[in-house]
Amino acid sequence: MGAHAPELVAVSTDQPAIVVTAYSGLQLSEARIERSQEVGAYRQAGELLRQFHGAGPPWHEPDLTVWLAERGEYWLSRGLDILTAAEVADVRAHLQELTGLGPIPPVPCHLDFMPRNLLVRPDGEVGVIDFEHSRYDLAARDLVRLASRIWASRPDLEAAFLAGYGALDDRDGQIIAHCTPLDSVTGFIRGAAS
Template identity: 55%
Template sequence: MSSTDLLALCRRLLDVDVTPLNWHPGHAGTRVLRAATAEHGEVIVKPHRSPQRHTQEVNAYRTWVPTLGDRAPRLLAAADDPPAIIITAVPGIPLRHRTLDSEAGQGAYRQAGRLLRTFHAAGPPRLEPDWTAWLAQRTEYWIHQAADRITSRFRAEVRAHMRALQDLGPLPAVPCHLDFMPRNMIHSDDGILRLIDFEHSRYDLPARDLVRLTTRIWPHRPDLRHSFLDEYGQPSTLDREVLEHCAHLDALTAWAVQPPDDRR
């Protein structure tokens, strides 16, 4: 959607007198509009790159995000054609861009643990479908996408971990964010943390929301891990097994979207 299209959509669905403020880069080359409205203050107009992402984010905002209260945006309007949503803007900047001292950083991660614990409890656990089997099948898609960016040895390692994951199933699935990283945690000037970007959200294995924090953030900052888990709760032995197996899937997907210049 063009900038003009986003502005026209906001005027059609929400406020004819909306004032555009600025534009932000979105997913996969999309642009997001930040605008001012008379009734709702500043809002975000976000287009979706696919109907699936649109359906997932609208569903999350209508069913699970309200449990977060004022720690997440509110859905104001949604359009299926073109697929887009309008949500309230939240104050602050992504946590990844904040320079915080140790105490403030630990406080932010305690809030993050509390937010994720609340989100995971926003719907009843489900055993069907068997997500371990689904993830094992989905792995073959990513192996195909990665092509010769990965070695045959790494390919075999990933498949072995997916077989081991499937042997653990079926496991209970809960509402998951599935992009739970500091770029989607908005930290305000008064230290409040809010969660955004729910287009990947769906039922899945809860430990998957910890994979990227475990492999990309916490090895360098174990204090943040301790602070997060103080609020979220300690992973069980089974959670740690799922984390180990899914870390290999996450590494695979990272290679699959890279230019074909390297091999693992």
């Protein structure tokens, strides 16, 4: 991402850690900017995420749809005392549908690509921070939170983002639809554990 993200300075394998440079700017979620500037920031964010997804070659193993279904079962088991039977059944049904879409080659993903992790500089340039959850995953998983938390009420921001990112295909839409319930449940379980 070049000048649009912190630079990696050092990596520790003894104690898993990375050191990166500071990156200045205002969080897009907190920035008081005009609507046209916000739309432009979302377009840039789409371009940056597309670059990040192409930053490494796709993997062909493991099948991430199966891995996500297994991970979903882990989260469901942690929340059985706070989730209803209907909620558990709904997530399981979505995870089953997700596995039917695979195998899908995973790519580098941010996995917390939200306005709080997008910084806007005074010149209007956008940068990305907070790569702690980054790993190879399904590209459309980076869009789940944007789609469910932002785009539902701001179709103008969705259009701007996709103008930079590129059009989604039917499978992307299905991944978003099937992963959204899992994202909601994991957030709920994490919140209840705090």
